[in-house]
Amino acid sequence: MNYYVLLAALLAASVEFVEALTIVLAVGTVNGFKPALRGTLFAVAALVALVLVLGLAVLRFVPIDVLRGVIGVLLLLFGLKWIRKAILRFSGKKSLHDESQAFTREVDRLRSQKAGAFEAQATAFNGVFLEGLEVVVIVLTMGSAARAYPSAILGAGIGLVLVLALGVALRAPLTKVPENVMKFVVGVMLTSFGTFWAGSSLGVHWPLGEVSLIFLIALYLITSWLSVGRLKKGELRREVA
């Protein structure tokens, strides 16, 4: 079991599925839970099929060295996107993600559209599928680069079950989940994995092997907090001036 991969997949999947749950709950509130759950089931089935087909094809036909290089670069770019957004959110340059606001917005949109059962089902499908696509990218990239598909799939599966269980129990958007912190952690982890694997495939010798990942994670965390601090200071200086 690769615990780095499991943790990153678990956190990323939880965050994305919390956002998907908000859309499904909004559809359920306006149009009833039958079309909302049907759309969700179809989307989860499509995502599982995508992971199986692409995962098997990649593992079977692409040599591991090439795979680690390409996947490492993709993972790095993916992680940079997450880490950048997280820094901007924590420094106040971008608004923090708020599930209760997202829920209200989605309910208002659905009410104004007066959508039927099919459109409601399609909205739930789109929401879950699009949010789940990021999880598929993480499962595929981390699973193939570390040869740890079971860990990546298990992590994403635990995330899905946790969010589903909480959603069914509460029947309300999961506003208490520290989504923004989780996104920050996932961004740091993905950027560290991407740097490690892309670097390894380009001839970098990491002195402590996979243990270097812990140092990369710590260093990227420090970099992110430094950036947040600098941006906040800059904002404060502008306000004073």
Next chain:
Amino acid sequence: MKWLSEVYGLFVDDPKLVLMALVSLAVALGLGAIGLHAIAGVVLFLLIAGSIMVSVERH
């Protein structure tokens, strides 16, 4: 072509940051090619970390 922009959006938020990351990887590749394998890792991290800081400052 909508799916193509969806895929692009999955990986790219700030194109300049992506470009800086790719240049950092090219520098690491160059250092590795001339035998500086151990330094390449430190340089790669410093360049990527610098790219993140520049990208968020320019926002």
